[in-house]
Amino acid sequence: MTREMSDSEGRGLRPIVVFGATSDVAIALSRRYAEEGASLILIGRNESRLMAVADDLRVRGAASVRTLLQDSLTYEDHPALIESLFSDHRPARFYFFQGSLPDQKACEASFELTREAVEVNFLSIVSYLTWLATALERYPLENTTGGATIIVVSSVAGDRGRGSNYVYGASKGALTVFLQGLRNRLYKVNHGVLTVKPGFIDTKMTADIDKGGPLWAKPQKVADDIRRAADGGRMVLYTPWFWQFIMLIIKSIPETIFKRLSL
Ligand SMILES: NC(=O)c1ccc[n+]([C@@H]2O[C@H](COP(=O)([O-])OP(=O)(O)OC[C@H]3O[C@@H](n4cnc5c(N)ncnc54)[C@H](OP(=O)(O)O)[C@@H]3O)[C@@H](O)[C@H]2O)c1
Structure with a gap:
């Protein structure tokens, strides 16, 4: 059951919609929009x-x-x-931040945990996007307002399956492929799709992981990269930028060698 909790008088046109609005990266991004006086629609599961x-x-x-x-x-x-997102003004951007990092070892012994991880990281987003894409196609494009952009946070983990986190990686990999197809479909009706592939981010999702070193990014850095990519009409974003090159190397390792590595 969805519950509408508050609705203040909107001044800004074309709101920004944020799924997974309590994510640390989502909060950093939403703060930038708020400071610009934007109208925001936040979706989350934790009321307080x-x-x-x-x-x-x-x-x-x-x-x-x-x-x-x-x-x-x-x-x-x-x-x-x-449907309710379109009740007032047509939103300009739809951000999807929800996700969960499952315990890989626990998933290996439990289909239930694996299914839950796949549902949170892939299927639930597919469900939202199925309804959203259909709604966007239904609302005829008005030249005065332009198309909308869907921005979904996937992960570099989806670029190649690794023994240490392949349940999460498989969910994100499937999401990435789904978004490629969706982009191809929605291009015809002038709506954009941006796939975001972050590396390690210092958020509550990674609270239990030892951090430090140059590969870890702060939520604000990732949020600012996402905003710039969305504004610039990008289709795929690795953030921080160096992950594109790291993943190029990781993807190029032959499977016969890759299976022997501990990654
Ligand atoms: N942190 C990283 O290193 C990293 C790396 C690559 C990609 N990512 C991706 O970046 C995105 C943002 O994550 P984050 O790092 O900012 O972590 P986060 O702060 O833990 O955010 C995760 C978000 O997902 C929401 N969520 C989880 N299960 C949900 C459910 N069943 N229904 C609705 N919402 C649900 C959480 O809600 P609650 O606040 O209620 O728990 C939270 O808003 C995720 O898609 C994640 O997979 C993160």
Whole structure:
């Protein structure tokens, strides 16, 4: 069941929609929009956290902040939620940040845990995107407003399966392929799709992992890269930039060698 929690008077046109709005990277990105006076629609599953994020964005200058409470695994509620996003102004951007990093070892011994990881990281987003893409095709494009952009956070983990996290990697890899097809489809009706592939980010998702070293990025850096890529009409973003080259090397290692490595 989706619950609308608040809806203040919107001043800015074409709101920015943020799924997984309580993600650390989503918060960093939303703060930038708030400081510019944007209207935001936030979707999340944790009521107190979502309210705190919304309050923070209002204080920072958002024209309006609307919050929708929904666990992304409640598939039956997705069509109504997507429909409600179009009730006022047609949103300009749809960001998808939700995801979870499963315990790979635990998943190896449990299909239930594996399924949950695949649902959170892949299937639930596919469900939202199925309804969203259909809605975008249904609303005829008005030249005065332009097309919308869908921005989905995948991961470099989806570029190649590794023994240490292939359940998460497989979910993100499937998501990346789905987004390629969606981009191809929506191009015909002038809507864009941006696939974001971050490396390691210092967020609550990675709270249990030892951090440090040049490969770790802060949420604000990743958020700013995402915003720039969305503004620039990019299709695929590796963030920080050097991950594109790291993954080029990782993808080029022959499988006969790769299977012997501990990655
Ligand atoms: N951190 C990294 O190193 C890293 C690297 C590559 C890609 N990514 C991706 O970046 C994105 C943002 O993650 P983050 O690093 O900012 O981590 P985060 O702060 O833990 O954010 C994860 C978000 O997903 C939400 N979520 C999880 N399960 C959900 C469900 N069933 N329904 C609705 N929302 C759900 C969380 O909600 P709650 O706040 O309620 O828990 C939270 O908003 C994710 O897609 C992640 O896979 C992260």
